Amino acid sequence: MKKTTPLLLIFILVGVIAGGLIGDLFGRSIPLLSYGRSIGFEPFTVDLAILKWTMGLTLQLNVAGILGLLLAMFLFKRF
Numbered sequence: 776m777k778k779t780t781p782l783l784l785i786f787i788l789v790g791v792i793a794g795g796l797i798g799d800l801f802g803r804s805i806p807l808l809s810y811g812r813s814i815g816f817e818p819f820t821v822d823l824a825i826l827k828w829t830m831g832l833t834l835q836l837n838v839a840g841i842l843g844l845l846l847a848m849f850l851f852k853r854f
Contacts, residue, residue: 778851786847794843795835802837811837 802809818831 783848783851786851787844790843790845790847790850791836791840792843794840794846795837797843798837798839801839808839809837811835811840 798808798811813833813835815833816831817833818829820827820829
């Protein structure tokens with residue numbers, strides 16, 4: 776398998792999403808997995824009478840998401 780940057784980004788994205796879902800699903804039984812922080816900025820709106828534009832960005836990471844990220848990077852390097 777040829778290792779490319781887009782493939783690495785796909786591995787990382789899938790790892791973070793899968794880890795985040797696992798953290799959400801098992802967070803009640805294993806609270807450590809759902810521990811996390813939210814970083815980013817709240818949505819803001821620019822209103823120019825004929826154009827209204829709203830933008831915001833928030834990244835929510837938990838322990839399981841970080842573990843998924845590390846696992847994805849390990850699997851990418853291994854294969």
